[in-house]
Amino acid sequence: MLSPPVGWQLELTLALFQAVVTLGMAGVFAVLAVTHRKRHFAIWAAAWSVYVVRLAFIALFLVTRRETWLFLHQVATGLTALLLLWAALTFAWQLRWRPVYYLALAVPVVWSYVAVYLVTDFMRAAVPSVVFLSLVTLGTGVVFAVYSHRARSPCAAVVAAAFLLWSIHHMDYVVLRARGAWVPYGYYLDIFLEIGVATGMIMLVLEDVHRGLAALAAISSDLQKSLRTEDVKRAVLERPLALPAVVGCALFRPEAPEGPSVFQGGSGVCAGCDRCSIDEARRRCPHAVALPIYMGEQEAGTLLLVSRIRDPFAALDESFHRALGQQIGAALQHGDLYQALEDRSAELRRASASLLRAEEAERRRIARELHDDAGQVLTAIRLELGLLSGMVPQTPHAREAVDRALHLTARALETVRRTARGLRPAVLDDLGLVPAIEALAEDFSGRTGVAVDLVAERPSRDVPSEVEVALYRVFQEALTNVARHAEAGRVLASLGQDGHEVVLVVEDDGRGFDPAKMPAVGDHPAGLAGMRERLLGLGGHLDVRSAPGQGTRLEARMPLEAASGG
Secondary structure (H helix, E strand, O other), X not given: XXXXXXXXXXHHHHHHHHHHHHHHHHHHHHHHHHHHOOHXXXXXXXXXXXXXXXXXXXXXXXXXXXXXXXXXXXHHHHHHHHHHHHHHHHHHHOOOOOHHHHHHHHHHXXXXXXXXXXXXXXXXXHHHHHHHHHHHHHHHHHXXXXXXXXXXXXXXXXXHHHXXXXXXXXXXXXXXXXXXXXXXXXXXXXXXXXXXHHHHHHHHHXXXXXXXXXXHHHHHHHHOOOOOHHHHHHHHHHHHHHOOOEEEEEEEEEOOOOOOEEEEEEEXXXXXXXXXXXXXXXXXOOOEEEEEEEEOOEEEEEEXXXXXXXXOOOOOOHHHHHHHHHHHHHHHHHHHXXXXXXXXXXXXXXXXXXXXXXXXXXXXXXXXXXHHHXXXXXXXXXXXXXXXXXXXXXXXHHHHHHHHHHHHHHHHHHHHXXXXXXXXXXXXXXXXXXXXXXXXXXXXHHHHOOEEEEEEOOOOOOOOHHHHHHHHXXXXXXXXXXXXXXXXXXXXXXXXXXXXXXEEEEEEOOOOOOOOOOOOOOOOOOOHHHHHHHHHOOOOEEEEEEOOOOOEEEEEEEEHHHHHHO
16 A cells, blocks of 8 residues: 555645635536426536545545555546547437447547556556547537537537636646645636536527526517417417527318327428427427417417427426426417407308398398389379369368378378488499488488598499498488487588598587497487498408597498408
């Protein structure tokens, strides 16, 4: 047994101090491994734990001077370097273990045996070991440098710089140890670089957490902007592309309950994966993460994120993945419900438009029958009564009866004609919308005494018949509301074209009402719901503005394209 070297107490103290620091770092990564359940955290914890064991072996060697502890120290040193490299590859590139990698683990074991037991010259034993350590450490730094470039991560650059400096520091061991000057400077540098590596790794974890939470917040914000299914899908597929190193995103959802998930959209490199299954997409893109999508507690799809290097949420635990999946699932579910509501609303609008067309057809038929049948009969009766007046005895009583019958017949004929015009004005079919509403305004002023100032311009293109009828009915109902509820003295009305829309405006100076308050049914201006329904059925829009004592303004807009195309 060899005697302890001079100054071995100082080296032992430094080794113990470094062991305490390293043990603390191993504990931090062990906690991260348990919390986040990520493989690279466990490998980092194992690497630093082996480093602690390495320091224990060198301490035992300093005290006992047994070559066995020196051999184990050399083996632990090489394994620590390889584990740190493996942790870096797992973190950055999601590399999987292969049996051939056991050969790398055999290198420090074999050479340590050769160097300790077979080689007697210090330089010949130390130089290959130092070169091996430097190359492995340099490789670890290169992995983090590549990751820093691809992921735009300044924290990874800190880790890369620490490993690169550590690889250079390994080279001074041969010179300093041979001259007896390695203690304490070598330990100081080891501790400094070790803390730098661990600090950079923890900063890298925090950077990952920050980016992941920022992505979740951004996706959550985007999903709240719209309830439409297509907008939700666009936000889900495009927002992750803002994450560093993410180059593609694909959404897979079942088309039927309990059915297989199929491709429903992609972005980036996944935009053309319309015929791919999830397994095929993952085989094509090795650096990908599949985030399950939840609707409630049930899994309802998968969001596949493709990265240039690794899982973009590598530092985040399963609870984050589940929260993100639930957020996306809730948005997609709301989008589906909103789409179903829009589809049902469209069906209702089509049904309403069909009923309105049937109503107008029935109005036209009744108006025609009143005008043609009842009107002709009353006209014939009136003529017959005129002939009869010359045939009856010229007595005051008989003359008065015939005149009364003629008067009643004339009133009935006028009532029939007015009713026919109200049901379907012939001027609307014969001359168009502008003359029809001008006649309606004139008739309204004559009947109610309320002045109507109408400015009507003929649109630059032909207005479809359904649009003309809808606007005529809205104008008719607006004037009816003025007569029944407004107590107005004047009405301003205009008809014109604004771009691709026909716009009708009716404004009165009546008592108005508060749209925010729901008045009693008998007091509410009649027909507003009917106007809206009539316009919505043809793709139009009704805007009503009013306030107590300030009159009412009604604006109806009808898009020509939507109306004519629908």
